[in-house]
Amino acid sequence: MKIPNFLRKSTVQFLLYSLAFYLVIYFLNQLNVLSGYPLLIIEISLIYVILATSLNLINGFTGQFSIGHMGFAAVGAYVSGTLTTLIWKLSIDQPIYQTLPLFVIALIVGGIAAALIGFLIGLPTLRLRGDYLAIVTLGFGEIIRTIINNIDYVGGPRGLLGIPQLSNFTLISIFTFLTLYVLRGIVFSSHGRAFISVREDEVASELVGIHTTKYKVLAFTIGAFFAGIAGGLLCHLIQIAHPTQFGFLPSFMVLVIVYLGGMGSLTGSVIAAFLLTILEKYLLPLGLQMLSAWTQPTFGFQVGVEWRMVIYALLLIIMMLFRPEGIMGMKEARFMIPEEH
Amino acid sequence: MLGIFFPSISVKGGDFVDLSTIFNFQQLVNGLQLGAIYALIALGYTMVYGIIRLINFAHGDFYMIGAYSIYFFGVYFLAGHTGIHPIFVFIMAVIISMAAGALIAVLANQIAYKPLRYRPRLSALITAVGVSMFLEYLFSSLPFIGPSYLAFPNDAVIPRTEYLLGGVHLNNYQIIDLGVAILLMAFLTWFVRGTMTGKAMRAVSLDKDASKLMGIDIEKIITITFLIGGAFAGVAGLLAGITYPRINPYMGILPGLKAFVAAVLGGIGIIPGAMLGAFLLGIAEVFATSFNSLLGEGIAFAILILVLIFRPQGLLGEKTAEKV
Amino acid sequence: MENSVLTIQTLTHFFGGLKAVSNFELDLPQGVIWGIIGPNGAGKTTVFNLITGVYRPSQGKIIFLGEDITNLKPHSIIQKGIARTFQNIRLFGNVTVLDNVRIGLHPNYHSSIWEAILRSGRFRKEEKRVRDEAMSLLEHFNLASRWDEKARNLPYGEQRRLEIARALATKPKLLLLDEPAAGMNPKEVDSLMDLIYKIKSEFNLTVLLIEHQMRFVMRICEHIKVMDFGETIAEGPPVEIQNNPQVIEAYLGKGGIH
Structure with missing residues (x-):
């Protein structure tokens, strides 16, 4: 059988795969196969795809070492949550043609606010080498959290409660596919090669005429924008924005996804986001139960879910020791590489 | 990162801000005390960075482990053995905390960092984040430790006594913190300047390849660096435990970061720089906290960013140009 | 000079207390191949780094095609038409x-x-x-x-x-080559020379290069500057440089030639 020519185009393939993924999940949900918890897991996985691919632009493609990515998500979550919940007082009982446009605007405003913060963080860190940058981004995450804790209007340490559940599978899917489409467009262009040259050798990059500081700030700004969107989607899914959701722990999880998938591979981040979320929600509780069956009689204690972070940390160390390039290395699936011209 | 900040020193005062309550001798003493603890952590940070150019994120956790070692020492040993001379108890505590910190530091180096020595620098940094997370969550998951605060047996280790000296409240913990820190810093200065091993350490930090050609066993020097750094962090955990007697598995994160800031402030890789930076940071933090608690929490990072913008080589550092 | 591509005046650079480059002067005409030679640590690569903005000079002026580029960022300097390669x-x-x-x-x-x-x-x-x-x-x-x-x-x-x-x-209009022949065997060096001649005429370039291999420098360069301890100790056409006692001394040490 002859495959029509246009189907060989990777962009067409990308759109088809996205659509297929969406439709399969959608119908499985309609048939009640995936309703409730499993669907929520998929939605959260998709949000992690946005977070991980956008962090990959900063860490994997541009070679910076940002470890406070959730700080940007917090900005997006709180800004969009404030708009929908406190200012516009939206509720899911309102007709969708009223809420949807406002929600999308709120998400984008949240993304822009996060991008602005990313830009501001990027500026002073321009001159920093990777390892200093790590400390600054970590400190930045702490500062964001401290500030949120001290703003009573958004609930302070109690969190922002009663956020309307405006996120749904369709919307999350659309934003995820858009993120992937935009990022692959950027990465596979001359601008993308400029990002990569900064990672490969910053001095050499500057000395072939690349404005390296511009590209570093740009990476932070774009990465923060998508993290902000993801934060907005997340808090409108689980209906709460809480300072601890955006602390170092979830930031660390995103970091693990990026390195597990492969630095500089969008495909890897997508795979790892699903893998790790499913691992966390299904395999880990099962494994820990089995482990408890041994530790309970032997040592007298259960290995509860709190051990998952121990396992993530071990996973990261073992991976860095034995497979530092991650699942995909720097390779991409074909449909993630747009045609050049 | 679960919102556990380093216990800040609160100031009694009226509703209005009286500058004399902020900038006074009492606060200076409190600042020096905090600085002494930062200094002990910062020294290990700066030494490890000087030798293998790694920001060892797990360094703050060595400090946490030092504190826990004494918690268990108090609960399982001191509770059953009363009547030991207090000085002897304290010396035992110092030795145990140093041994605990050193042991974990050397293990972390052997298992997690050594295999990555000749890989890109970022690999070791990511692993360091992993080691840090592993230690923190392991401790908070272990049923006999747990994530919540535990009371540190400070009175069992050394009972608190207060003095009033010319209107300034002093206590023996402040004297002990400063005394131990100064003693160890003096030891380290002698060690690095006066012994062959110390000279080898300085040689390795200047030029690894040349040192190797001169017959220095690089790995041995790195191990000794981790050993000393870990021991200092461990004893800092003991001092912090008796001074601010509530400990939890995440207690090392912020002091670790702040000690790193202190090291950068003084000039990373420079031992006297870490001491200077730590005392300056301790004092700045106490003064800032008494002004406004949010400012106190943020001042370390504000200092970090300012230093990196205006004097990236630190106070005592010399400007070096990257080789092209 | 009328048709000069690169003019450097009193260029001086300190590393801490060390004078890495001192009063370096250059007036590079259009379309030539000039060379800088000197023992290790003479400050040759530092000159390249100063021209391309990697270091900011302590003193002096760099003018490229009539424009002062002394304090520009590297990427702007490259965009003006200077390109370089690296020693390593x-x-x-x-x-x-x-x-x-x-x-x-x-x-x-x-x-x-x-x-x-x-x-x-x-x-x-x-x-x-x-x-x-x-x-x-x-x-x-x-x-x-x-x-x-x-x-x-x-x-x-x-x-x-x-x-x-x-x-x-x-x-680029000006190409800076930092030890292009390093680690090459004589045959490779010959083909490198051909290549440099070829690109120079095809791309209408001016070339300034740093090199250790004397055979290469003496054959390809029309004019040579010799540096030692940051100072320019001699300059002129290859034949002159080859017989300059100061140069021989810098390379072989005092009394190296009998």
Whole structure:
């Protein structure tokens, strides 16, 4: 059988795969196969795809070492949550043609606010080498959290409660596919090669005429924008924005996804986001139960879910020791590489 | 990162801000005390960075482990053995905390960092984040430790006594913190300047390849660096435990970061720089906290960013140009 | 000078207390190949770093095609038309040979990031132009067949050539070569010389190079400056330099020649 020519185009393939993924999940949900918890897991996985691919632009493609990515998500979550919940007082009982446009605007405003913060963080860190940058981004995450804790209007340490559940599978899917489409467009262009040259050798990059500081700030700004969107989607899914959701722990999880998938591979981040979320929600509780069956009689204690972070940390160390390039290395699936011209 | 900040020193005062309550001798003493603890952590940070150019994120956790070692020492040993001379108890505590910190530091180096020595620098940094997370969550998951605060047996280790000296409240913990820190810093200065091993350490930090050609066993020097750094962090955990007697598995994160800031402030890789930076940071933090608690929490990072913008080589550092 | 490409006046640079370059002067005419020689640590590479803005000079002035570039950022200096290679090759190792050259073409790329996302017509045209230009450069350097290879997997000689190709991608008028013949055998050095002559005339370049291999320098350079401890100790045509007692002393030490 002859495959029509246009189907060989990777962009067409990308759109088809996205659509297929969406439709399969959608119908499985309609048939009640995936309703409730499993669907929520998929939605959260998709949000992690946005977070991980956008962090990959900063860490994997541009070679910076940002470890406070959730700080940007917090900005997006709180800004969009404030708009929908406190200012516009939206509720899911309102007709969708009223809420949807406002929600999308709120998400984008949240993304822009996060991008602005990313830009501001990027500026002073321009001159920093990777390892200093790590400390600054970590400190930045702490500062964001401290500030949120001290703003009573958004609930302070109690969190922002009663956020309307405006996120749904369709919307999350659309934003995820858009993120992937935009990022692959950027990465596979001359601008993308400029990002990569900064990672490969910053001095050499500057000395072939690349404005390296511009590209570093740009990476932070774009990465923060998508993290902000993801934060907005997340808090409108689980209906709460809480300072601890955006602390170092979830930031660390995103970091693990990026390195597990492969630095500089969008495909890897997508795979790892699903893998790790499913691992966390299904395999880990099962494994820990089995482990408890041994530790309970032997040592007298259960290995509860709190051990998952121990396992993530071990996973990261073992991976860095034995497979530092991650699942995909720097390779991409074909449909993630747009045609050049 | 679960919102556990380093216990800040609160100031009694009226509703209005009286500058004399902020900038006074009492606060200076409190600042020096905090600085002494930062200094002990910062020294290990700066030494490890000087030798293998790694920001060892797990360094703050060595400090946490030092504190826990004494918690268990108090609960399982001191509770059953009363009547030991207090000085002897304290010396035992110092030795145990140093041994605990050193042991974990050397293990972390052997298992997690050594295999990555000749890989890109970022690999070791990511692993360091992993080691840090592993230690923190392991401790908070272990049923006999747990994530919540535990009371540190400070009175069992050394009972608190207060003095009033010319209107300034002093206590023996402040004297002990400063005394131990100064003693160890003096030891380290002698060690690095006066012994062959110390000279080898300085040689390795200047030029690894040349040192190797001169017959220095690089790995041995790195191990000794981790050993000393870990021991200092461990004893800092003991001092912090008796001074601010509530400990939890995440207690090392912020002091670790702040000690790193202190090291950068003084000039990373420079031992006297870490001491200077730590005392300056301790004092700045106490003064800032008494002004406004949010400012106190943020001042370390504000200092970090300012230093990196205006004097990236630190106070005592010399400007070096990257080789092209 | 009327047709001078690069004019350097009283260029001085300190590293801490060390005077790495002292009162360096240069008036480089259009279309020549000049060389800087000197023992290790003489300050040659520092001069290149000062010209390209990696270091900011402590003192002095650098004028390129009539424009003062002394305090510009490296990428702006490169965009004005100076390109360089490195003593220890600095390629982008994990990307392909083609992409190394395409990155060099990026400063002359005229399509925004928005167009890249939307894959607009102009974007496609630009990408095609960049690709074609890069391939034709690679052909010049006999590297076209390796376009898909990762740069770090190339043999040493090809890496050196690729680095020059990448430098030329920035469309320079002045090319600075930092020890281009380092680590090459005599046969490779000969073909490198041919290559330099060839690109010089084809791309209408002026070349300033640093080199240790005397045979190479003496044959290719029309004019040589000799540096020692940051100072310029001699300059002139190769024949003159070869017989200059000061130069011989700097290289062989006092009493080295009997």
